[in-house]
Every structure is written in structure tokens, then in C-alpha cells.
Amino acid sequence: MSQALARLIERLSELPGIGIKSAERIARHILKSSPDDIRKLTDTILEACQRVHACKRCGNLTEEELCSICSNPARLKTEICVVEEAFDIPIIERAGVFKGVYHVLGGVLSPLQDVSADKLRIGDLLDRVDREEIHEIILATSATTEGEATAHYIARQLRGKGIRVTRIARGIPVGTDLGLADEVTISKALKGREDLNSGAQD
Numbered sequence: 001m002s003q004a005l006a007r008l009i010e011r012l013s014e015l016p017g018i019g020i021k022s023a024e025r026i027a028r029h030i031l032k033s034s035p036d037d038i039r040k041l042t043d044t045i046l047e048a049c050q051r052v053h054a055c056k057r058c059g060n061l062t063e064e065e066l067c068s069i070c071s072n073p074a075r076l077k078t079e080i081c082v083v084e085e086a087f088d089i090p091i092i093e094r095a096g097v098f099k100g101v102y103h104v105l106g107g108v109l110s111p112l113q114d115v116s117a118d119k120l121r122i123g124d125l126l127d128r129v130d131r132e133e134i135h136e137i138i139l140a141t142s143a144t145t146e147g148e149a150t151a152h153y154i155a156r157q158l159r160g161k162g163i164r165v166t167r168i169a170r171g172i173p174v175g176t177d178l179g180l181a182d183e184v185t186i187s188k189a190l191k192g193r194e195d196l197n198s199g200a201q202d
Contacts, residue, residue: 059104061086076100078135097190108146136164155196166193
């Protein structure tokens with residue numbers, strides 16, 4: 001194998017969810033592509049990196065100051081759905097049941113990976129609650145140990161603020177990443193969300 005091909009496979013295998021076998025298949029596809037197709041791909045990647053950034057208010061990915069959801073006057077601004085990553089938002093949107101706005105944490109609490117509360121956008125969420133007229137916070141973190149811990153941590157921070165704090169229901173199996181759930185499951189989980197106001201521990 002040539003050194004250039006080996007370097008390409010190595011780079012591709014560093015991407016999340018891409019193992020060596022998948023990297024080899026992608027590299028094979030790239031080498032079979034025309035120079036024009038490769039140029040379009042690299043130009044598209046560069047354009048996305050240069051133009052896409054976090055929404056000033058919620059952290060969603062956008063090319064504008066505010067994302068299309070935050071700037072939509074038809075969205076219910078009194079309800080905030082809290083998600084781990086911006087890529088969770090399209091999953092919930094496809095379910096078609098949530099009409100509020102979002103807040104992206106940028107991850108979950110994880111002591112093993114040195115991710116503490118100050119490294120997430122939890123402070124920004126609390127600021128939004130203080131500044132904006134919020135009636136309900138829906139915690140839609142994944143049903144993993146870290147996701148559950150993050151949800152309960154946020155619920156504790158919101159106690160005494162006079163707003164409803166809920167958690168998406170167990171329609172999503174324990175240990176499942178939100179991104180692996182289908183639209184029907186997401187819809188049921190949102191509709192059957194549980195109240196955390198009285199369940200949060202000090």
C-alpha cells in the first residue's frame with residue numbers, strides 16, 4: 001500500500017464511528033471518484049467549516065446570528081428542549097411534536113473524560129431562564145449514565161426558579177443515544193415526559 005493511501009485511511013479512521021474497514025471503503029470510493037467530484041467534496045467541507053457556527057442564543061448550527069428555530073416567530077419561546085448536541089435537534093424536529101425552542105449543551109457530564117459543568121453550556125441555560133419568560137424545560141439528554149446524570153444535575157440547578165422541569169419518557173431504552181431513536185419513539189418520549197421538579201435530589 002502506498003504511503004499516501006495509508007495516510008488517507010488513517011485520517012478517515014480518526015473520524016467518529018469510522019473504523020479501519022470503513023475507512024478503507026471510503027478511501028477506495030474517493031480514489032475512484034473524478035477530480036471534479038473530489039474538488040466539490042473538499043470545497044463543500046471547507047465551506048461548511050467556514051460558514052457554519054453556533055447560534056448565539058441556543059447553540060444550534062447556523063449560518064446566521066440566530067438559527068431558523070430561534071428566529072421563527074411561530075415557535076413557542078416559553079418551552080426549551082435541552083439536548084446534548086446540535087445534531088440531536090433534527091431528530092426531534094422530524095418527530096413533529098415539539099413546537100418550542102432548543103438549548104444545546106455541547107455534551108454531557110463525564111468525570112472520566114474530564115467534562116464538568118463549567119465545560120458545558122449549562123450556565124448559558126440558567127441565564128436564559130433568568131432572562132426569558134420560560135415555563136418549561138424539557139431535558140432530552142440520552143438515556144445513558146452520563147445523560148441521566150446531566151439531566152438530574154440541571155434539574156437540581158433549576159429548583160426554586162418556578163418553572164416546570166421534565167425529562168423525556170422511557171420510550172427510549174436505557175443506555176441508548178438519542179441519535180439512534182426513531183421519530184415515533186422520540187414522539188412518544190416527548191409526549192410522555194416525566195416531571196422532575198419534585199424528583200430532583202439536593
